[in-house]
Amino acid sequence: MQSRSPASRAGRPRSTAADAAILAATREALVELGWSRLTLGDVAIRAGVAKTTLYRRWAGKNELVVDAVAELFDELTLPDRGSLAEDIEGVVLQFAAILARPEARSGLMAVVAEATRDDALRERIRASIVERQKRLVLAGRARAQARGELPSEPDAREAARTVDLIFDMVAGAVVHRTLVSAEPADEEWVHGFTRVLLSGLAAAPDRGDREAP
Amino acid sequence: MQSRSPASRAGRPRSTAADAAILAATREALVELGWSRLTLGDVAIRAGVAKTTLYRRWAGKNELVVDAVAELFDELTLPDRGSLAEDIEGVVLQFAAILARPEARSGLMAVVAEATRDDALRERIRASIVERQKRLVLAGRARAQARGELPSEPDAREAARTVDLIFDMVAGAVVHRTLVSAEPADEEWVHGFTRVLLSGLAAAPDRGDREAP
Amino acid sequence: MQSRSPASRAGRPRSTAADAAILAATREALVELGWSRLTLGDVAIRAGVAKTTLYRRWAGKNELVVDAVAELFDELTLPDRGSLAEDIEGVVLQFAAILARPEARSGLMAVVAEATRDDALRERIRASIVERQKRLVLAGRARAQARGELPSEPDAREAARTVDLIFDMVAGAVVHRTLVSAEPADEEWVHGFTRVLLSGLAAAPDRGDREAP
Amino acid sequence: MQSRSPASRAGRPRSTAADAAILAATREALVELGWSRLTLGDVAIRAGVAKTTLYRRWAGKNELVVDAVAELFDELTLPDRGSLAEDIEGVVLQFAAILARPEARSGLMAVVAEATRDDALRERIRASIVERQKRLVLAGRARAQARGELPSEPDAREAARTVDLIFDMVAGAVVHRTLVSAEPADEEWVHGFTRVLLSGLAAAPDRGDREAP
DNA sequence: TAGTAAACGAGACGGTACGTCAGGTCTTTTT
DNA sequence: AAAAAGACCTGACGTACCGTCTCGTTTACTA
Numbered sequence: 013m014q015s016r017s018p019a020s021r022a023g024r025p026r027s028t029a030a031d032a033a034i035l036a037a038t039r040e041a042l043v044e045l046g047w048s049r050l051t052l053g054d055v056a057i058r059a060g061v062a063k064t065t066l067y068r069r070w071a072g073k074n075e076l077v078v079d080a081v082a083e084l085f086d087e088l089t090l091p092d093r094g095s096l097a098e099d100i101e102g103v104v105l106q107f108a109a110i111l112a113r114p115e116a117r118s119g120l121m122a123v124v125a126e127a128t129r130d131d132a133l134r135e136r137i138r139a140s141i142v143e144r145q146k147r148l149v150l151a152g153r154a155r156a157q158a159r160g161e162l163p164s165e166p167d168a169r170e171a172a173r174t175v176d177l178i179f180d181m182v183a184g185a186v187v188h189r190t191l192v193s194a195e196p197a198d199e200e201w202v203h204g205f206t207r208v209l210l211s212g213l214a215a216a217p218d219r220g221d222r223e224a225p
Numbered sequence: 226m227q228s229r230s231p232a233s234r235a236g237r238p239r240s241t242a243a244d245a246a247i248l249a250a251t252r253e254a255l256v257e258l259g260w261s262r263l264t265l266g267d268v269a270i271r272a273g274v275a276k277t278t279l280y281r282r283w284a285g286k287n288e289l290v291v292d293a294v295a296e297l298f299d300e301l302t303l304p305d306r307g308s309l310a311e312d313i314e315g316v317v318l319q320f321a322a323i324l325a326r327p328e329a330r331s332g333l334m335a336v337v338a339e340a341t342r343d344d345a346l347r348e349r350i351r352a353s354i355v356e357r358q359k360r361l362v363l364a365g366r367a368r369a370q371a372r373g374e375l376p377s378e379p380d381a382r383e384a385a386r387t388v389d390l391i392f393d394m395v396a397g398a399v400v401h402r403t404l405v406s407a408e409p410a411d412e413e414w415v416h417g418f419t420r421v422l423l424s425g426l427a428a429a430p431d432r433g434d435r436e437a438p
Numbered sequence: 439m440q441s442r443s444p445a446s447r448a449g450r451p452r453s454t455a456a457d458a459a460i461l462a463a464t465r466e467a468l469v470e471l472g473w474s475r476l477t478l479g480d481v482a483i484r485a486g487v488a489k490t491t492l493y494r495r496w497a498g499k500n501e502l503v504v505d506a507v508a509e510l511f512d513e514l515t516l517p518d519r520g521s522l523a524e525d526i527e528g529v530v531l532q533f534a535a536i537l538a539r540p541e542a543r544s545g546l547m548a549v550v551a552e553a554t555r556d557d558a559l560r561e562r563i564r565a566s567i568v569e570r571q572k573r574l575v576l577a578g579r580a581r582a583q584a585r586g587e588l589p590s591e592p593d594a595r596e597a598a599r600t601v602d603l604i605f606d607m608v609a610g611a612v613v614h615r616t617l618v619s620a621e622p623a624d625e626e627w628v629h630g631f632t633r634v635l636l637s638g639l640a641a642a643p644d645r646g647d648r649e650a651p
Numbered sequence: 652m653q654s655r656s657p658a659s660r661a662g663r664p665r666s667t668a669a670d671a672a673i674l675a676a677t678r679e680a681l682v683e684l685g686w687s688r689l690t691l692g693d694v695a696i697r698a699g700v701a702k703t704t705l706y707r708r709w710a711g712k713n714e715l716v717v718d719a720v721a722e723l724f725d726e727l728t729l730p731d732r733g734s735l736a737e738d739i740e741g742v743v744l745q746f747a748a749i750l751a752r753p754e755a756r757s758g759l760m761a762v763v764a765e766a767t768r769d770d771a772l773r774e775r776i777r778a779s780i781v782e783r784q785k786r787l788v789l790a791g792r793a794r795a796q797a798r799g800e801l802p803s804e805p806d807a808r809e810a811a812r813t814v815d816l817i818f819d820m821v822a823g824a825v826v827h828r829t830l831v832s833a834e835p836a837d838e839e840w841v842h843g844f845t846r847v848l849l850s851g852l853a854a855a856p857d858r859g860d861r862e863a864p
Numbered sequence: 865t866a867g868t869a870a871a872c873g874a875g876a877c878g879g880t881a882c883g884t885c886a887g888g889t890c891t892t893t894t895t
Numbered sequence: 896a897a898a899a900a901g902a903c904c905t906g907a908c909g910t911a912c913c914g915t916c917t918c919g920t921t922t923a924c925t926a
Contacts, residue, residue: 023875024917046342062878117341124404125334129259134407180406184397191337193393194347212425264886275899449901450891472768488904543767550830551760555685560833610823617763619819620773638851662870663922701873
C-alpha cells in the first residue's frame with residue numbers, strides 16, 4: 013500500500029470530531045424537540061459547530077437524521093439463547109427497545125415519510141438501515157440451520173424472498189405496535205408475535221405455488 | 226382551482242362546501258408536494274378559500290392532514306370471497322392499494338411521525354384511522370366463526386389482544402413492504418404473507434401462558 | 439369626491455406608523471453603526487417591526503437609506519438676511535450643519551458610491567435629494583433679482599446651466615471640505631468660499647463664448 | 652542597489668508580483684462588480700493568489716481599495732499650456748477623466764463613505780490621495796507667479812488656506828458634477844467652471860478680515 | 865549544500881447577515 | 896356574521912463572505 017493516501021489533499025483537513033458531535037447533537041435534539049421542531053441551526057449550536065460546517069457535510073435535515081438514526085441500529089446483535097425462537101425473540105426485543113427511544117421514533121418515521129417523495133432518500137434509508145440489519149436475519153437462519161432447526165435452502169432466490177418477508181413482518185409489526193398502536197412491545201407481546209411468526213413460517217414453507225391448499 | 230358549485234355567489238352559504246374543498250385540496254397538495262412542502266397557504270389557494278377560513282376549522286397542518294387522510298381508509302370493505310384466507314387477502318390488497326397512493330403514503334407517515342411527540346395527535350390518529358378500521362378484523366373473524374373456520378372465543382380479553390396483534394402484523398407488514406422496502410405489495414406477496422399469518426395464528430392458539438409447553 | 443378611494447382595496451392596510459418608525463430607526467442606526475455595519479435586521483428591531491415588513495416596502499439597503507437621508511435635507515430653508523451674499527452664506531451653513539451629522543455623512547456618501555453602478559439608484563438620489571433642493575438656488579436668485587442685485591435672465595437655458603453649476607460648486611465644495619478634507623465648514627470658511635463663488639459669478643457672466651477675453 | 656532593509660531576515664521573501672497583481676485585480680473587480688459586490692475571495696482568485704496572501708498584506712477591503720485607487724491619481728500632471736487658466740483647465744480635465752472610470756468612481760466614493768466612521772482610514776485617504784495631489788495646486792501657483800500672473804504670497808498660512816479652498820472647490824465640483832448630477836465634466840463645463848473659479852479668486856483676494864469693506 | 869524560516873495554495877472553520885418563505889394572527893372591506 | 900384579502904410578527908431556511916486557522920509545499924537566505 014502507498015504511503016500517500018488518496019484522500020489527503022491540500023488544505024485544512026476536516027475535523028473528525030465534528031461528525032460525531034453533530035450526529036450526537038442531532039439525536040439529542042430529536043429527543044428534546046422531535047423532528048419538526050428540530051432545526052439545523054440548533055443542532056449546530058449543540059454540537060459546538062458552525063451551521064456552515066453542518067451544511068458542508070450533509071445536504072439537509074433528512075440526510076442528517078438518517079445518519080444519526082442509523083447508528084442506533086448498529087448496536088443490535090443476535091444473542092445465542094439456544095433455539096431459533098428464543099434467538100429471534102431476543103433480537104425483536106432489542107429492536108423494540110431501540111424504537112422505544114424518542115430519537116429513533118421521531119427520526120425514523122419522519123425520514124420514512126419524506127422518503128415517499130424522494131427516491132434518493134429512500135435508497136439512503138434502505139442502504140444505511142434496512143439492508144445493514146438484514147445481517148441479523150441471515151445470521152439467525154444460518155445458526156438455525158446449523159442446529160438442524162431449519163432445512164438448508166436449495167433455492168437462493170426463494171430464500172432471499174423469505175428473508176425480505178421476515179424482515180417486513182418483524183420490523184413492520186414492531187413499528188406499528190410501538191408507534192401507531194402506541195402500546196409497548198414488551199416481552200409478552202414479543203413472545204406471542206414470535207410464536208405466530210415462526211409457526212406460520214414452519215407451516216407454510218416457501219413454495220411459489222399460489223393455489224396449494 | 227376546483228370547479229365549485231355556483232353557490233359561492235352572494236350571502237354567506239359557503240361553510241358546507243368549504244370543508245370538502247379543503248380536504249380535497251389537501252390531498253391534491255399531498256400528491257404534488259408531499260408533506261413537508263405542503264403549505265396551508267397553498268391549500269387555501271387550491272381550495273379557493275382564505276387562509277383565515279382554514280384556520281377557523283383546523284388547529285394546524287397535522288390535524289388537517291389526519292382528517293384528509295382518514296377519509297381515504299373509509300373505502301375499505303370486507304369482501305366475501307368464500308374463505309377466511311381469501312377474505313383477508315382481499316382486505317390486505319385493498320389496504321396496499323390505498324398505501325400505494327401518494328397522498329396516503331406521505332400524509333399518513335408524516336402524521337404518525339409527528340404523533341410520536343404529540344399525544345393528542347396520536348389519539349386523533351388512533352380514533353380516526355386505526356380503531357375505525359378494526360371493524361374489518363372483527364367482521365372477518367365473525368364471518369369465519371360463522372363458517373366454522375375459527376372456534377368461538379371464550380375469553381374476550383384474549384380475543385381483543387389477538388385482534389390487536391393481527392392488526393399490527395397486517396398493517397405493519399404492508400406499510401413496511403410498501404414504504405421502507407419500497408417493493409409493491411402485489412398479489413403474490415399478499416398471498417405469501419397471508420398464508421404465513423393464518424398458519425401462524427392457527428398453529429399458535431392464543432394462550433396467555435408464556436411458559437406452557 | 440367619491441367615498442370609494444381607488445387606493446382603499448380589500449385587506450388590512452399598511453401601517454402608516456411603520457414607515458416613519460423605520461426611517462427614524464435607519465437614521466439612528468446610521469449614527470451608531472455607519473453604513474457598512476448597518477443591517478436591515480437591526481433596523482427592523484429598532485423600529486419594532488418585522489424584517490418582512492421592511493422588505494415589503496423597500497427593495498434593499500440603498501433605497502431605504504436614500505429615503506432616510508432625503509428627509510434630512512427638507513429642513514433647509516432660504517433665510518432672508520438682506521443681501522444675496524448673506525442669504526447664500528446662510529444656506530451653505532445649514533447645508534454644512536446637516537453634513538456634519540453622522541447619519542448624513544455615512545448614508546449620503548455610501549449611496550452615492552453605490553449609485554455609480556446603479557442607474558435607478560442614481561435617479562432616485564437625484565429626484566429625492568438633488569432636484570428637490572434646487573428650489574433654494576432658484577428662490578435665492580429670484581429674491582436677488584427682486585432686490586436688483588442680479589439682472590433678469592433672458593436666456594432660460596443658460597440660466598438653468600448656471601443653476602446646475604452653482605449647485606455642483608456649492609454642494610461639491612461643502613461635501614469635499616467636510617468629508618474628504620475632514621475640516622469643519624465653519625462660518626469663516628463659508629464666508630471665504632461664498633465670496634469667491636459670488637465674485638466669480640459676477641465677474642464671469644454666463645456667456646457661451648469660449649474664447650472671450 | 653538598495654540598502655539592506657533590517658526587516659529582510661530569513662525565510663521566503665514576499666512575492667513582488669503579488670502586490671501588483673492584487674491591486675490590478677481589485678481595480679478589475681471594481682469595474683465589473685462595484686464596491687459592495689466586490690469580495691476579497693474573488694479578488695484573490697482573479698489575482699491567482701490565496702486569500703491568506705491577501706490578508707497578510709492588507710487589513711481589509713477598505714485599505715486594499717484605497718491603495719488600488721490611489722495609484723490611479725498618480726498619472727495626473729500639470730500641463731504647460733501657457734496661462735494659468737488653461738493650465739488649470741488641463742488638470743481639471745484630467746481629473747474628470749479619471750473620475751469617469753468606473754473603478755475610480757465606485758472605489759473612491761465608497762472608501763470616503765467608510766472613512767466617515769474610521770479616522771485611520773480617512774487619514775490613509777488624505778495621505779495617499781489628497782495631500783499627494785496638492786502638489787498640482789502648488790506647482791500651478793508657482794508657475795503662475797513666475798509668469799507674473801499671480802503676486803507672491805507674503806502670508807504662508809493664508810496661502811495654505813487658499814490652496815485648501817481651491818482643492819475643495821475643484822475636486823468637490825468635479826465629483827459632484829460627475830457622480831451626483833451624473834453629467835459629464837466635459838470641456839465646455841470645465842471652461843465655465845474654471846472661469847468662475849479664477850475670476851472669484853482674483854476678485855476676492857485672501858484677506859483674513861471678515862467684515863472689512 | 866543543508867537547514868530553516870517565512871511565504872504560499874488550499875480549504876475547513878466559527879461567525880454574521882442576507883433575502884425568502886411558511887406559520888399563524890389580526891385588521892380591514894365586501895358580501 | 897362570515898368570508899376574502901392581505902399586512903403583520905416570528906422564526907427557520909440555505910447561501911455568501913468574512914477573517915482565522917490549520918495543513919502540506921515551495922523558496923530563498925543563512926549557517
